[in-house]
Amino acid sequence: MDVGTLRVGDATLQILKYGAGEFRMSGDLRIDGIFRALGGMLSGQFTTTQRDAIAVGRRPFGLIIFNTTTNRYEYNAGTDSTPNWQPLSGVTAHASTHLPGGSDPLNFATGVNLSGTRAAKPSASAANNGLFYFETDWQALWRSNGSSWVRVAHYPRHCTISQFGSLPDFQDGDEVILEASAAQRVKWHMRYNSGSASAYKWEFLGGAPIYSKDDTLIVVTSTSYVLNTPTITIPRAGEYDVDFGSLVVADTFYPYVSLSAYVTPFGPGLSASDSNAAEVVTVTQDRAGWNTSRNARVTFTSAGAVQLAYRATTTQEVEFSRREISITPVSIG
Numbered sequence: 001m002d003v004g005t006l007r008v009g010d011a012t013l014q015i016l017k018y019g020a021g022e023f024r025m026s027g028d029l030r031i032d033g034i035f036r037a038l039g040g041m042l043s044g045q046f047t048t049t050q051r052d053a054i055a056v057g058r059r060p061f062g063l064i065i066f067n068t069t070t071n072r073y074e075y076n077a078g079t080d081s082t083p084n085w086q087p088l089s090g091v092t093a094h095a096s097t098h099l100p101g102g103s104d105p106l107n108f109a110t111g112v113n114l115s116g117t118r119a120a121k122p123s124a125s126a127a128n129n130g131l132f133y134f135e136t137d138w139q140a141l142w143r144s145n146g147s148s149w150v151r152v153a154h155y156p157r158h159c160t161i162s163q164f165g166s167l168p169d170f171q172d173g174d175e176v177i178l179e180a181s182a183a184q185r186v187k188w189h190m191r192y193n194s195g196s197a198s199a200y201k202w203e204f205l206g207g208a209p210i211y212s213k214d215d216t217l218i219v220v221t222s223t224s225y226v227l228n229t230p231t232i233t234i235p236r237a238g239e240y241d242v243d244f245g246s247l248v249v250a251d252t253f254y255p256y257v258s259l260s261a262y263v264t265p266f267g268p269g270l271s272a273s274d275s276n277a278a279e280v281v282t283v284t285q286d287r288a289g290w291n292t293s294r295n296a297r298v299t300f301t302s303a304g305a306v307q308l309a310y311r312a313t314t315t316q317e318v319e320f321s322r323r324e325i326s327i328t329p330v331s332i333g
Helices: 032-038 048-052
Strands: 003-006 014-018 023-026 064-067 072-076 085-087 132-135 140-144 149-154 157-160 175-181 186-192 202-207 210-214 218-220 226-234 238-250 256-264 290-300 304-312 318-332
Touching: 048 064, 175 202, 186 318, 210 226, 218 304, 226 318, 238 304, 304 318
Parallel strands: 157 175
Antiparallel strands: 003 014, 014 023, 064 072, 072 085, 132 140, 140 149, 175 186, 186 202, 202 318, 210 318, 218 318, 226 304, 238 290, 238 318, 256 304
16 A cells, blocks of 8 residues: 655644545644635545545545536535435625625526516416515515415505506416596505406495595476486496485475486497486485485496486486595405
8 A cells, every 4th residue: 555644834834645635644734824824725626526426435425526507616515325415505606796786696496587577477287386486576475375366465456547457467366456537536445256247346445435526406307307417437347336416405395306427329228218317216205305216236337437317206406525436345356
């Protein structure tokens, strides 16, 4: 056996050479001065292929190398017979590219991005079991259970009326904050429910009504309905609760008056005929002023304007003032 001895510094230190490429030390080694003189320590450099080809007997636990494939220091955390190469602690040059703002977005082991649009989300499978996926278009976080995606959390998507008509890939549980009236700054919180018995699947969760009023006085003598202000706009087809009313004053005792809400143009369930109007029941009152109002649930098959209509049931003069109307959605499409 080729055995040599090299003494460095301390007389008790011995570096023994055992054959080619293997050294063993005994005693205390002070190498800080040597490293300062040499400019540092250089570990053996291997590609991943070369590292895995290191022969049994030459890759003991704790062996440190520099992997030129991954551009990092690695050590054997396993055994000589079954090595387990692990990176040393710290962020390597390659790993830093995966950090926020890096050039290489962090990917799941299967190569699936952790975020993207709903359309780009892969089918749930055993390969991505446990994967979290954030939908950038619907602001929703999902987790794969190996067979389906389970919604973990979400934030309602904000949209205007025009954007609402082209929402992509919506599904049960999706929520939107809909700007129903920009002029009145009214927003409606809606949630999609495909199982709803209504033909309109976006259900109202909360928000203010759209409201309109006119305090001017109008005088009606006609026994047929007369359209007049206020007018309000239905932003989307759907089912709505319509509230409307007026302060009424008559010149004679016991007048008969009616108040109705109409769609312009008239839609299903509402037409120019009295029988189809969302009509306040005919009332009998004395000449003092009184308030009359009505709530009706109405289905509108398209967007459009809703306008109040007024009539007297005799030719006597009837005054309407403080006229108002509001709409609140039940469900829309």
